[in-house]
Amino acid sequence: MNMAERILRRVLFAAISLFVIITLTFFLMNLLPGDPFMSDHATEASRAALVHKYGLDQPVIVQYGKYLWALLHGDMGTSYILQKGRAVSSIVWESFLVSLQLGLKALIAAIVIGVPLGCIAGLYQEKVADGVIRVISAIGISVPGYVLAAVLMLVLAVNLKVLPVSYGSPGGEVMPIIVLAMYPTCYLMRLTRASILEVLGQDYLKTERARGMGEGRVIFVHALKNSLIPIITYLGPLTASILTGGFVAESVFNVPGLGRYFVSAISARDYTLIMGVTIFYATLIVTMNLICDILYQVVDPRIKSA
Amino acid sequence: MKNYISLQVPVEKDAFDRLPADFYQDEEKDTRAVGYWKAAWLRLKKNRIAMTALVIILLITLFAVVGPLLSPYTYDQQVHGDENLFPCAAHPFGTDRLGRDLMVRCMIGTRISLLVGVVSAFIVMVIGSIYGAISGLCGGKVDLVMMRVVDVIYSVPEILLIVVIKLVIDEPLSHVAALQKIGSGLIAIFIVYGCLYWVGMARIVRGQVMQLKEMEYVTAANALGAKRGELIREHLIPNCIGQLIATVMMQIPSAIFTEAFLSFLGMGVSAPMASLGSLTSDALSGLTVAPYRMIFPAVIISLIILSFNLFGDGLRDALDPKMKKS
Numbered sequence: 344m345n346m347a348e349r350i351l352r353r354v355l356f357a358a359i360s361l362f363v364i365i366t367l368t369f370f371l372m373n374l375l376p377g378d379p380f381m382s383d384h385a386t387e388a389s390r391a392a393l394v395h396k397y398g399l400d401q402p403v404i405v406q407y408g409k410y411l412w413a414l415l416h417g418d419m420g421t422s423y424i425l426q427k428g429r430a431v432s433s434i435v436w437e438s439f440l441v442s443l444q445l446g447l448k449a450l451i452a453a454i455v456i457g458v459p460l461g462c463i464a465g466l467y468q469e470k471v472a473d474g475v476i477r478v479i480s481a482i483g484i485s486v487p488g489y490v491l492a493a494v495l496m497l498v499l500a501v502n503l504k505v506l507p508v509s510y511g512s513p514g515g516e517v518m519p520i521i522v523l524a525m526y527p528t529c530y531l532m533r534l535t536r537a538s539i540l541e542v543l544g545q546d547y548l549k550t551e552r553a554r555g556m557g558e559g560r561v562i563f564v565h566a567l568k569n570s571l572i573p574i575i576t577y578l579g580p581l582t583a584s585i586l587t588g589g590f591v592a593e594s595v596f597n598v599p600g601l602g603r604y605f606v607s608a609i610s611a612r613d614y615t616l617i618m619g620v621t622i623f624y625a626t627l628i629v630t631m632n633l634i635c636d637i638l639y640q641v642v643d644p645r646i647k648s649a
Numbered sequence: 650m651k652n653y654i655s656l657q658v659p660v661e662k663d664a665f666d667r668l669p670a671d672f673y674q675d676e677e678k679d680t681r682a683v684g685y686w687k688a689a690w691l692r693l694k695k696n697r698i699a700m701t702a703l704v705i706i707l708l709i710t711l712f713a714v715v716g717p718l719l720s721p722y723t724y725d726q727q728v729h730g731d732e733n734l735f736p737c738a739a740h741p742f743g744t745d746r747l748g749r750d751l752m753v754r755c756m757i758g759t760r761i762s763l764l765v766g767v768v769s770a771f772i773v774m775v776i777g778s779i780y781g782a783i784s785g786l787c788g789g790k791v792d793l794v795m796m797r798v799v800d801v802i803y804s805v806p807e808i809l810l811i812v813v814i815k816l817v818i819d820e821p822l823s824h825v826a827a828l829q830k831i832g833s834g835l836i837a838i839f840i841v842y843g844c845l846y847w848v849g850m851a852r853i854v855r856g857q858v859m860q861l862k863e864m865e866y867v868t869a870a871n872a873l874g875a876k877r878g879e880l881i882r883e884h885l886i887p888n889c890i891g892q893l894i895a896t897v898m899m900q901i902p903s904a905i906f907t908e909a910f911l912s913f914l915g916m917g918v919s920a921p922m923a924s925l926g927s928l929t930s931d932a933l934s935g936l937t938v939a940p941y942r943m944i945f946p947a948v949i950i951s952l953i954i955l956s957f958n959l960f961g962d963g964l965r966d967a968l969d970p971k972m973k974k975s
Binding site for chain 2: 356359360363364367368371372374481482484485486487488489490493494496497501583587590591594595605606609610612617621624625628
C-alpha cells in the first residue's frame, strides 16, 4: 500500500466513525421520553403547534434525514431551553472561540514546558533532575483536574488572594490554563522521556559517535529529532484531554466556553444543544486524531498503518 | 623493559590459593529455579515504590470496606445539631451543611471509586481479551474485519457517549429501585466501558496472540498433535497473562478518574449517595468557610489514582521484564 492509499483509508475510517457517532447520538437522544416543550406551561394546542413547527411529529427516520441534511449545511437546530430560539451552531461557535483561545494557550504551555523537561529527564537518566521530574509527572498525572482546580482556587484565590476567582477580570485566565495544561504537560514529560531513552539506545547513535561526532551534535541533531516524532501521535489525545478538561475548568472558573455550555445543557436537558455540542466535539477529536495519524506517517515512513 | 604486546597475564602471588568455602554461595542464591509468578513477585518486592503503593491501596481498601461498618453513622444520616462541624473527635473529617458525617461519606465514596475501577477493569479484560484472542487466532479476513471495527470504535470519544447514555437510561432506571441507588451515571460508565474501552485491550491481546502464534514452541506443539484448546490453555494463556494483568491494572485508575470527573460535574452518582467527585464539588460552594470539606476527598482520590498508577507501573515491570525499557 502506498502513502496516498493509506491516507485515503484513514480519512474513510474517520468519516465512518464520525457517521456512527452522529447516528448513535441522534437515535439515543430520540429514545428520551417526552418532547422539549413538556415542561413549558403551555396549553395542549400551542404545544402541539410547537411540536409541529419543529417537525418533531414526523417519523424518527425522516427527522434523522433532515437533521443530517441540515448538519451538512452547518445547521444544528435550535436551542429549546438554555437560550430559547437561538441557533445551536451560533452558540457552539461563539463559545468554542472562548474555549479555543484558552485551550491553545494551555496546549502551548504543555508543549513548551513538558517536552524540554522530558528531554532533560531522559538525557540525565537516574540523576537528581530525572528523579524530580518523574515524581512531578507521576503526581501531575494522578491528580484529577477538578482537585487541582479546587486547590488552586483555595490557595491562590481565597487564601493568598493573588489571582481573581472569576474569569473576566485580569489574570483570571491563569488558573483555568494551569488546570487545562497540568495533565498534558506531565504526560508529555513522561512520553518524551521514554522516547528519548529509546532513541539513545539505538545503533545509529553509536555509529555517529564512532565516526567521531561530538556528543552535543549527536544529541541535538540525531537523538532529539528522532525522539520527538512519537510525540506527534499524542497531539490528538491531547486535544481531547484539553477539551474534556474544559468541562471542569470552565465550570469551576465560570468561563463562558463550550465545556461549561455542555455541562449546563446537560443539567438543563437542552437536547438539541447537547446533541450539537457532542457532534461538534466528536468531529474535532476525530479530525485531530486523523491529522496526527497522517502527520505521523508522513514524518516517519517506517510506520505501517496498523 | 615491559613488553607491551605480551599476552601474558600478570599473576598475583595468591592466585593459586584455595578459595574460601562460601565463595560461590552468593551465586547459588540466584540460581534457584523459580517459577514465573515467584520471579515476578521477587521483582515486585524489590521495587520499593510499587510496594509502598500496594500498601496504600490495601489501607484505602480497608478504609472503604471495613470503615463504614465501624462508623456509628451512615452515609445519608443527618445528625441534627451537628451541622457544619470542623473536624473533631466525633467527626474526624467534620460534617457537612446537613449534618452528615464526612468521614463515612468519604469511605462510601472510596468504595464507589474502587467498585467502579474494579468492575470496569473486569469488563474491559473479559471483552477485550476474548475479542482480541479470537481476532488474533483466526487471522485473515476475520481479523481484518474485527480490527476495522476496533478502529472505528477507537475514535469515539467516550466521555461524550457516557453523558448521552446516562441521559437516556435515567428515566427507565428510575423504576428499578436497586439500580437507582447506584445512579444512572455509574451504569452508563459500565455500559460505555463495556462497549468502547475494551478496544485498547483487544489490540494488545491480538498483538500478543499473533506474536506467540509464530513462536517455535507453538509450532512444535502443533507438530506434536496438540489440539487447539490445549494450545490455548497450555501455551497462549500462560504466556500473555502477565501483560494482560498489567494492562488491566492500568485500566483501574482511568475508570476511577472518569467516575470522579463525572460525579464532580453532577453526572455520576445520584444524591444522597456520596462519591469522592461529588463530595469535592459539594465542598466547592463553601470553600471560603469550610476548606477542610474539600481537602479530604481531594487527597483520597489523588492518593488512590497515584498509588494505582505507581503499582501498575511496578507490576508491569515485574510481570513483563522483557517490556521494561528504562
